[in-house]
Amino acid sequence: MAGILKQFQDTLQGIDRDGVNLGTVLMVGVCIGIWLLMRKPRGIPPGPRFxxxxxxxxxxxxxxxxxRVATxxxxxxYGDIFSVYFGPELFIFINGYDLIKEALVKRADEFTNRPPMVINDLLSKRxxxxxxxxxxxxxxRKFALETLREFGFGRSVLEDKILEEIGYFVEVIGQYNxxxxxxxxxxxxxxxxxISSIVYGQRFDYGDPVxxxxxERMDENFAVAGSSSLLNFLPVLRFLPGDLFKFKRTIRNSQGIDxxxxxxxxxxxxxxxxxxNTSDFISSYIKEMKRIEKTGEESTIDKDNLIKSIGDLFIAGTETTSxxxxxxxxxxxxxPNIQAICYKExxxxxxxxxxxxxxxxxxxxxxxxVLHEVLRIANIVIxxxxxxxxxxVIFHGYAIPKDTVVFPNIDSVLADDRVWGDAGVFRPERFLDGNGQLIKREEFIPFSLGRRACLGESLAKMELFLFVTTLLQRFEFKPVDPDNLPTLKGVLGLTHSPTPYEVRALPR
Structure with a gap:
């Protein structure tokens, strides 16, 4: 850099003497500008050089x-901590169970918040x-957790709601015969x-147009999230004509949902x-709003946050579980052999x-x-x-500048051969001991770790068990074409979902 600055200084002196060499000045100015744009903060984790x-x-x-492949x-x-620039934004990836646990659990006070990201902020308004x-x-989060526990997260009152819904679900599947x-x-x-029964206090008929x-809007937003999220890195692109990155559609869908x-x-x-009568999430939230209005205390419990929290509960509780x-x-x-073992059990x-x-x-x-292995190998949250x-902050000797986007890379744990041996193989037995009993593996973190771990983890586990066991009790699932099984290659959006496929559910 010193050499470039000296050349620039000498060039300016040359102009003062004879008024020439403007091309050299421009060239050096461009070089300095490019260097400044490419300059990286000192001490950050290693990453691509150019x-x-x-x-x-x-x-x-x-x-x-x-x-997943790229990371x-x-x-x-580059090792378990590396840095990448997406556009002008610095991203730091933390890999491996021990380092992720250290960041999200042991140093939670430093790593809990969400980064400023243009598109996410426009949608959520933070x-x-x-x-x-x-x-x-x-x-x-505190209010949501306490309220959801009151409504039976992990208890029989919630189980009854799930089983009621499953009854409608299997009835429709049975109609396909x-x-x-x-x-x-x-x-x-x-x-x-x-989620509707918890939030609104009612379920909806599958044919209800609203x-x-x-x-449909929620599903479409998940599907196009990969495109629209690119604008978090180059937000100026959202002003291009048309809707190449599906951002405008995402905004319309979000506004339509609200x-x-x-x-x-x-x-x-x-x-x-x-x-x-506060028997659902909305009425409980309103009750807290009115209590705060009477006391005059400072609080963020208000209508705007209620609306956004409802959307968040549906995002967290619908897409990942379904x-x-x-x-x-x-x-x-x-x-099919694994399906047969589950059915026998x-x-x-x-x-x-x-x-x-x-x-x-x-x-x-x-x-x-089996459910553990699906959560591990499919890795819904990518x-x-x-x-x-x-x-x-300094983390393992590396500088992490303020407001840097930090990804605790869940895939680095769930798909690590050093942890699972054959991570790319679907093998439920890895979660069983020699006596056939379930093993608790601390590296099994599909719901993440720490204070930001999935709010609906207990609900998701309950739903998965009840939905899947009831489905297998009532139906044998067969491929449409046994010689042409649907692909296991998924679709990457906001979540990792299966490529659309058809199935035959034969009543038992």
Missing amino acids: TLPFVGDVLFLGGGGDI RQLRKK KGIVFSSGKLWKEQ GKAFNMRRLTQSSVSNV FNDFV RTLIEPSVNDHLKNYDEN TTILWTILYLLHH IQDVVGSGRLPSMKDRPSMPYTQA VGLPHTVDED
Whole structure:
């Protein structure tokens, strides 16, 4: 750099003497500008050397567009902590169970918040639960956790709601009478109805046009999230004509969800509020809002945060669970012997006279192991959600500048051969001991770790067990074409979902 500056100084002196060499001045000025754009903060983790202005390291990442493959290659080359520039933004990836646990659990005070990201902030307004930070996030999450526990997270009252919904679900599947169908939308609607019963105090008919519009908009936003999220790195591109990155569509869908279902329901609850009847999330939130209004205390419990929190609960509670159910059926199509073992265990423990219940779960270790293995190998959340630090920190000798996007890379744990031996193989037995009992593996972190771990983890585990065991009790799942099984190659959006497929559900 000193050499470039000296050349620039000498050139200016030359101009003063003879007024020539303007081309050299411009060339040197361009060189300095490029150098400044490419300059990296001192002490950051290693990463690609030739970072380009504006686009960053994107052209050198490889992986064929698959972020999991790209991060695995980068980890192999640079180690468990590496840095990458997406556009002008610095991203730091933390890999491996021990380092992720250290960041999210042992040093949670430093790594809990969400980074400022243009598109995420435009959608969330940094309100609600998922993309908020600081005092606002703590207050919203605390209220949500306490309220959801009151509504029976992990208890029989919630189990009854799930089983009621499963009854409608299997009834519709049975109407196909073994014919081929795509169960994606039906599964999304059914799982979403569980959240609806908690949030709104009611379920919706599968044919309800408002509910169908809600599920369709939410599904589309997840599908195009990979494109729209690119604008987090190069936000100026959102002003291009058209909608190449699906950002405008995402905004329209989000506004439509709020306008057609969430806001009307909140307004209806406000209009008909009864402090002695707070049997759903909205009415409980309103009760807290009114208490705070009376006391005059400072709080973020307000209508705007309620609306965003409702959307967050549906995001956290619908897409991941329904997608895991779809992955489970898909893997069982590829492994009919495993489906048969699960069915035998269900018959041995439950039989056919009643629905499976949570009290059966301890007696069904193999089925639990299958669900664990699906969550591990499918890895719905891909690399996890972004974190940040509120001030410059040093982590394992590397500098992490304030507001840097930090990814605790979940894939680096769930897909690590050093942890699982054969991570790319679907093998439920890895979660069983020599006596066939379920093993608790600390590296099994599909719901992440620490304070930002999935809010709905207990609900998701309950739903997965009850939905899958009831499905296998009632139906044998067969491929449409045994010689042409649907692919296990997934689709990467905001989550990792199966490529759409059809299946035959033969009544038992």
